[in-house]
Amino acid sequence: MGQLWDNVYAELSQLLEFNTLSGQHILVHVWDFVARDAVLIDDVPYTLKYSLRRLGTRWRDELYIHPETGILCLAKKLPKAKPKPRNDYLWVDRYHQYHKLNDIWYLVSFRDVPQPFVAVIDKVRKIYPTKVRDVLQQKTVTYSELFSTNRIPTYAYHKRQCNKKEIKWILQQLTTKH
Incomplete structure (x- = not known):
């Protein structure tokens, strides 16, 4: 995090052979965890994958590529709302x-x-x-x-x-x- 995504991807390319089955498998998981299509709405990152969804709401979508700078970023997690005590x-x-x-x-x-x-x-x-x-x-x-x-x-x-x-x-x- 904090590095240009192009540099991170280049380093991954040197470590892994993306033309092999195992390399392709790892790359699929990288794309599962890194949102490449992030957009910022009021400085909050959202992904366009499947539908517009805020990043940082699930364990899987914490990383995203900043749409303006190209830097790999960590989405801030939303604080979990405490459930109201049930009185019924x-x-x-x-x-x-x-x-x-x-x-x-x-x-x-x-x-x-x-x-x-x-x-x-x-x-x-x-x-x-x-x-x-x-x-x-x-x-x-x-x-x-x-x-x-x-x-x-x-x-x-x-x-x-x-x-x-x-x-x-x-x-x-x-x-x-x-």
Whole structure:
């Protein structure tokens, strides 16, 4: 970085043989990491590859060739926005959470998802994957759907509306948590 791109490329050309398969492979990766088509908008670098996109937003597109000077530059990373704390759920334990749905607090109970090899066999002897009803998603879901959305393969099988005492405790926990 800080050097003319032509000099950097010339040095790469001396070290690598671009007419070989391995040299071509490395060159493809160089073009993956260096934006050759950068444009500056209000002194912020953008790439035109595929669509206009700000550089420095992904791990891959940090390097670019300055469009006016030809110098290899490092795009400044955008500071990551801190996620706002969620006040619509509270973990109790692995199998219980409090959830606020449509401004009403519920105690939601979870179960482990049945194993994928457990199947239901119908009258014609066809095998279907096990499906369960998730009360939070309000739909019937398969094992693979639940496993892809949860780190712990569980599903919400029951919910009960909370009483005033529970709501008071939940709100207390949420205020002390932040």
